[in-house]
Amino acid sequence: MNLFNFIKNSVRILDVINEYTTLKKSGGLYWKSPCPFHQEKTPSFTVSPDKEIFYCFGCNESGDVISFIAKIEKMSQYEAAQYLIEKYNLNVPEQIKSSFSSSQETRTEKDAYFALCKLVANWCHDQLFQHDTALNYVHSRKFNQQSITQFLIGYFPKGNMAIKSLLNYVSAQGFLTQDLIRAGIIFQGQANIYSPFESRIIFPIKDHLGRHCGFGGRVFLPDDERSKYYNSKENQFFQKGTLLFGLDVAKKNIQSNDIAFLVEGYTDCIAMHSYGYKNSVATLGTACTLEHLKKIANYTQQLYVMYDGDNAGQEAILRLTQLCWSIDVETKVISLPKDSDPASFLYKNQDLKPYIRQAQDVFTFFLQSKGHDFQNKSLKEKMEATASIISLIHSLQDPLKKDILLLKASEILQIPLEILRTEYNVTSKPVEKSTTDITSSSVLTPLESKIFSAILHYPHLLNSENKTLLAAGLPTPYNELLLKIAKIIEPNPTISLAKIQEQLTADEQVYIHQLLFALEETNIESAFEQMLLQFQKKHWKSIVVNIKMKLKQATQDSNNEEIQTIVTAFQAIKLKLLKNGSL
Template structure:
C-alpha cells in the first residue's frame, strides 16, 4: 500500500518545521532563524540552523539539510513513507492508502522488505505466546512470574518461539516470504542441506528502532540446559546495528524528554520492570558495552544520564569506560548502586513505585563521588599509592569533559572529597589537556562540510573547475531566494532571470535542471517556494538549493542601533542584483565563446573561414566591451 497524494499534501500543509525539530533538539532563536547543536555530530559549537520562513534546516557540521520530512528520515533512520506516517501520527492526520501497482511492489527495496518480514515474525511470536498451548504454559507463565501485566506485554510486544525446528519458517513461506529474506533478517539459519529457525523454545523480546519498527530480537531460553546460551540475539543486518540502538528507546523517548533525564540499565527485563513500576524514562545497552552512537542517541532527548548498577563492584569497575564516554560527549552523568544481590528488575519489583522512584532520586551520586567510593572501597582505602592512582583516574575522567566551567567545578569537588590541594589537581589536569591537544593536532584534518553528504549516499559535487559555475550559481541563488520579488512593474525577479537565461546552455547540469523546474513552476503561475526543490526524490537538487538558502550569517537584532552603523542588504536593491548577475553570466559565456573562436581560428587553413572568424571575433569583443562598460570593468591593454 502507498500513501495517497492527498494525505501527503495534507501532511505537508500541517507541518511546522520548528515544532517537528524541537521534538529532537533544543532550538534557540537567533534573528529570524533558530540554532542548535547538531543531532548528527558531536559538536561543541552550534552549527545546526532552522529557517521557519523557508521551512528548511541546514547542518553545517555534517552537510545534511532539507525539509521537515528529510529531517525525520535522517534523525530516525527511516524511509520517506515511514517519515510521512510519523508526521501524520504527530499531527493526528488519518493516512489514506492506495493500492500499489505490480511495478511498485517489485521496486520495493530490501530495507523495506526486511521491516516487513521482521514485523511478520513479531506478530507470529506474539500469537504463539497467547494462542498456543506451549506459549501459554511456558512463555506466558514465565512473564507472569516476573510480574509483567497484560499492558506491559502489549507495550513491549513480548512473544514466544515454539520449541520446533521450523515453526516460523513454515508459516513465513505460507505467507509468501522467501527463505533468502528470512535469512537476511536473521530469522533462519542454513547449514548444508538443513534450514531451521534461529529462535526455538525461547521468550522473545523484539528490539525496535526509535520509530517503533522491529529491527531485531533478543531471545531468552527457559531451559536449565547449560549447553544452551541464556540469551541469543539477532545478527547485525541492513536494518540492525547493535552499537547504534538502545532497547526501549521507542517506549522511553517521550518520557526522557519530559523528565529531562535518562536512566541507563543493562538488560531487557530491567527496562520492562522499571517501566511497569512507573519509571518510563529508561533504556538498556542490552548487554553490550556502551558506544558513542548510543550516547549520541540519548543526547537527542536529554543531556542528563543516570547509570544504574547492581552491587557487584567488579562489574561496576568494568563499566567505567561508559561513564567516561558520556562525559566526553558533554553530558551530565550520575550513578545509582543497588544493594548486593539486587538489580533494577528485582529491586523495582520489591517495593512500591513511589518508594522505587524515591530510592533512585535520593541515591543518585555525581560521578566523582561514585567513582571514588568504588575505587577506594567506600573510603576504606588508606594506602597512599592507591590514593594517587584513584586521583589520577578521576582527573583523567574530568579531562574528557569539553566544558571548561564544568571541569573547574568538578576539580573543586574532587579536591574537597579527596583532601588534595586544588592547584595540584589543576596542574595535573592541564598536563592531560595539553597532551590531548597535541594528539588532536596530529590527527588528519576532517573533511570540509561541503564534502559531506546530504544522505548516506555521497552526492556528486558541482563542477567547481568550471569558470562559469560561480555566475551560474548566483543566478540560481537569486531565483530560489527572491524569485517572487518584483523586478519591475511587469515581472518578478524569477521571470526576468529565467527569461534572460532561456537560450543559454548551463555548464552545470544540476543548476540547469533546477532552473528548468523553476521555469515550469513560473509558467504554471505558481510562486517559487524552497520546498519545490527540496525532498528525497532528488537529493542532488536538494543539496544545491539548501546550500543557496544561506541561514548561518545575518545581522543580529539591535546590532545597527548598538553600533550606529548602517548596513544594506541585497534584498533592498534586487533589480540591480539580478541585472548584474545576468550581465556577469553573459560576460562569462562571451569569454568562453571568444576562447573557442580563437582556438578555431588557430586551426583554420581557409582564408575565407579566417575572415569570417575574425569578423565574429570583433563582434564578440564589442559585445564584451559593452558589458564591461555596464559593469564598470576596466580592462588594461
Template sequence: MIKPEVVSEIFEKAHVEDVVGDFVHLKKRGANLIGLCPFHNEKTPSFNVSPSKGIYKCFGCGKGGNAVNFIMEHEHLNYPEALKFLAKKYGIEVEEKELSPEEKQVADTRESLLILNEAANNYFQYILKETSEGKSIGLSYFRERGMDMKMIERFALGYCPEKREDSFTEHALSKEFQKKFLIQTGLTKEGQRGDYDFFHGRVMFPIRSISGRVLGFGGRTLRSDKQIAKYFNSPESEIYNKSKVLYGLYESKSAIVKKDKCYMVEGYMDVISLHQVGIENVVASSGTSLTDGQIRLIRRYTPHITILFDSDNAGVKAAFRGIELLLEEGMKVRVVSLPEGEDPDSMSQRLGKEAMETFLEENAKDFFTYMCDTLLKGPSQDPIQRSEAIQEIVRALALVPDKIERSLEIQNIALRLGVDQKVVINEISKSQRNHAIEKQKERERKSLRTTQEAPLPGIQDLPSETGVLVDRDVPVEPSLLDTMDNRSQERDIIRILVKYSTEKLMVEYADEDSEEESDEMQTEEVSIEEYILDELSHERHIRFKDSFCSKVWALYQAAYSEERSLNVESLMRHPDQTISAGVAELLTEKHELHRWEERKIYPKHETEQLLEMVDAALDRFKLKTIQQMIKETQASIRSVEKDPQELERTLNKLNRLNNLKMKLSERFGTVILSA
C-alpha cells in the same frame, strides 16, 4: 504513486519542528529552535529549525530541507517512503498496492531487511497472543515477571515457536520473502536437518530505531539448561549495528526530553519494568559497554544521564571505561548503586513509582564522588593502591571538557583525597597531554589504513561540477573570483527568485512604439520573477551550470511560459531532494541582525532596495559568464591561428566580449585586472 491531495495533507500536517523534535532535543532561541545536529558529531548546537519557514538547516555540516527531506536523510528513505513514514505518524491513510515478487526483488537490500524484520515482529506477536504454545509459554513468562498487556503491546514483545512446522522461516518463505534476507537478518540458520529459526523457543524483544523501525531482536531462552546462552541477539547487518542502538530509546525519547534526564540500565526487563511503574525516561545498553554512537544518541535528547548499577563491584569498575566516554562527550553523569541482590526490574516492582523515584533521587551521586567511594573503599591504606586509584580518578577528570565543572571537581576531589590542588592540576595536565597524543596516533593509524585501502581516484571519480561556494555576504578578491566558476552568482539569482519572485518593481523604460520623439521615460510595475526571466531570456549564451540552479531555473521558465506562478511551497515540496533541500538552504539566514535599533543604527533590508539588488545580481552573473567566455575564446585562438578568416572572427568576438566586460564592471565598480 501517492495521490497529490494525500501528499498535500502530509505536508500540511508534518510541521518540521514536530518531525525533527522526535529525533533531536530542540531548544527555543528567538523565533527558531536549535539543537545538536543528528547528521554529524558536534558539542555546540549548530542545527537550526525555523517553524515559520518550515525548514531545518545545520550550519556545521550544511544539511537542510523540509520535514520530508529530514526523514529521507535521517532514515535513509526515498521520497515516497518518507511520505509513507510521515503518513503513518499522522494517521493519514495511503493506498498502496501489494508488491509483486518481481517488485520485491527490485527493492533495495536495506528496505527488504527492514520489511522482513517488521513481518517477523508481527508474526512473533501473533504467536504470543493467539496460539496455545505462545500463550502457555511466552505469555505466561511475561505475566510471571509482572508484566501487563499494555507493556507487552508497547514494547511489541513476542514469542518464536519451538516447532519447525510453525517456524517463522517456513512462514516467511511461503510469503515469498527471499532466503538470503532471512540469513542476513539472522532470523534463519542453515542446519543439517534443514533451515530453522535462530530464536526458536525464545521470548522476543524487538530492538527498534528511534523512528520505530525494527532493526534486530533479542531473544531469551526459557529453558533452565545452563549450557544454553540465556540471550541471543541478531547478528550485525546492514540495518543493525549494536554500537549505534539503545534498547527502549524509541519508547522513552519523549520522556527523556520532558525530564531532561536519562536513566541507563542493563537489560530489556529493567527498561520495561520501570516503564510499567511510570518511570519512562530509561534506556538499556543491552549488556554491552557504552559506545560513542550510543552516547551521541542520548545527547540528542539530554546531557544528563544517571547510571543504575547493581552491587557487583567488579562490574562497576569494568563500566568506568564507558562512563569516561560519557564525560568526554560532555555529559553530566550521576550514578546510583542499588542494594545487594536488587536490580531495576525487581526493585521497581517492589517499591512502585513514588518510592522508586525517591530512592533514585536520594541515592544519585555525582560520578566523581561515586568513583572515590568505590576505588577508595575499605580500610586499606596501601600507598600504591591509593596512588593507582587517585591516578584513575584524575584520568577521568581530565576528560571533562567544561573548564568550570572541571575546576569545581578538582576542588572537591583534592579535599576528599587530602591532596594539594596543584598536584591534581599537574596530573590532569599530564593526562590530557597523553590523551591528546594517543588520539593523534589513533587518527594517524586510521588515516594510514584509509590511504592503504582506498584506490587513487581517476578522472571518472572527480566531481563533474567544480567551484567554490562563496557566502554572498563575504567580499571576494577579484583575482580569486577569476579562478572560480559562476556558482555563487547563479545561486544568488535563484535565491532572489525563490525569496522575492512575487515582489513588485517599478521599472523605467523608453517607449519605442511611440511616434513622437521624447526623452520622457515610461514606468511599469512588474514582478521580480518577470523582470529576471525577461532579462535573461534574451541572453542566449547564459546557462546555469550548477545542477540545483539549472533545475530551479527550468521550473521557473516552464511556469513563466505557461503564464502561471511558481510558489515557494511547491519548490519545498518537490520530490527531487536536490530542489527541496536547496531551496530550504537559500531560505535560511545564518546570521540575523540583533537589537541594532537600540543603538540607533537602522541598516537597510533587502526589501528596501530590491531593484538595485536585482540589477547588481544580474550584472554580476552576466559579468562572470562573459569572463568565462573570454577565457574560452582566448584558449581557442591557438587552434585557429592558421586560418586568417577564423582568427579575425575570433579576435573580433574577443574584442566585443572585453567591451561588454568593461561596461558591466563600470556599473558596480568591479576592478578588472589585466590577464
C-alpha cells in the same frame, strides 16, 4: 507535482524533526535545538517552518524534511520518502505513484528483513498464550498484560512442529525458509532445522523508528543449562552497539520529561515502564557505547544510569564514565542496594524516588569509586587510579569544569591540588583546532546576510534597481548567486523558494539554507528598505566603481538595452541617497 514535493507539502518539518531533538521557538520565524548531527552545547540547529527547511550553523548540514530523514537514518532519499509515507499514513495519488518505476516500488532487502522480523514477533507472541508453562513464568516475573502487549513478549516453542508452524505462518506472507535462515532466526542442522530461540521467552527488539529488527531470548526452565540470554546475530540491519531497547516507545516521554533512565536489560526496562518510568531504555546486554549515548542526547541532556548493584554493574558504570564527557549529556548514577537490580527492586514495591534524589553526577561516582580506600592502596594502585582520573579530566572541553574536578579529586584522594595540577600539565597534549572551509573573503556581514535573507523570503524585492545595487556590493560567490536567482525569478516574481532551489546546485542550496535564517524580523518587507539604505551608504564607492566597469563593458558590447538598465538603476540609487541626505 512529484512524490517528493507531495510529501513535503503533506508533512510538517517541525513534527518530523521533533521526533529526534527538542525544538524551541526562537524569535518570530524560527525554531532551534542542539544539532542531532553533531555534539554541541549552544543550539545552532535551526528550522524554518515557513520554508520547510533546516540549517545547522555548527556543522552546515541543511535540507528539507526528506533529506533530514535520509541523513539521520542513513537512508536514500527514496527510502526516506517511503518511510514518511508509512509513518504519517499519506494517501499518495495514483498519478504520482505511477511516475516512479516499478523497481523503486519493489520491497527492498531492508524492508523485507523488518517485515519478516515483525511476522516472527507476532507468531511468538501468539505462541505465548498457547503454552501455559511459558505464560505462567512471564506472570511470575510480574509482567502485567499491558507490558506483555506493549513489548510483544512471546515464546518460541521447542521442536519440529513449532518450526513447521513458523514456516507456514511466514510463507503465507511470501517468505521462504531461506529468508528465516538469512535473518538468523533458524539454522540448518545436520539432520533438521532448529532455532537457538527454542524454549526461550522472546523479547522482540525494535529500532527507534519502531521497526522490528531482532530478538532477545531468555531461558526460563529450571534444567535449561544454556546461556541465560541469546540475542540475534549482528547483521547490517541489527547492530547491538547502536540499538536501545524501548526507545521507540520511550522517546516522546524522554522529550516531555527531559530525562532518560538507562538500565541494563529488557526485563529491567519493562519493569521501569510498568511502574510509570516510561522514559526508560536499555542496552541489549552489551556495554553502553558512544552511539547509544548520542541517540539519547537527541532527546534530552539529562541521563540517569541505573545498573545492577553488584560489582559487574558498578564496573559497567565506570566504563561508561569514559564516554559521558564526549557528549553534552549531564549523567547521574542511581546506586541501588547491593545485589539489587531495577526489576527486583521495583517488584518488591520499594520506592525508587529517594534513590533518584540521591543520585550522584557520574564523575563524582567515578572519583569516589577510584578513590575508595585510596590511602591503603599500594603505590602502583595509587598511580593507576590517579592516572585514570587525570586521563578522564583531559577529555573535558570546559576549562572551568576541569579545575572544579581537579579540586574535587584532590579532596577525595587527599593529594595536594598543585601536585595533581602538575601531573595534569605534564600529560597534557595540545588540541588541534578545526579549520573551516569558508574563507573570510566569502563571508557576508550581518547586514548583507539579512538583505539576502529578506530576498529569499520575498523574491519580488529583487527588482532591477536592487539587483544592480546588490550585485555591485556583495562579495563573490554571493553576487553571482544573487544574479542567478534574479534570472530565475524574472519570469515569475512570486515563485516559491522550493522552485528556486530546484534550479540551484547542491552548494548553492547550502548557501541559501544558511542565509534564510539570518533574519529574525517578522515584518521583513518594511525592514528591507532601511537595510538597503544602510547597504548603499556603506558600499557607495565600490558600487560606483562597479557600475562604471559594467557601463564600460556594455558600451564595448554596444548593448544599448543594458546601458539603459544600468543608468536607470544608478540614477534611482543616487536619488534615494540624496533624498535621505546620505550624499
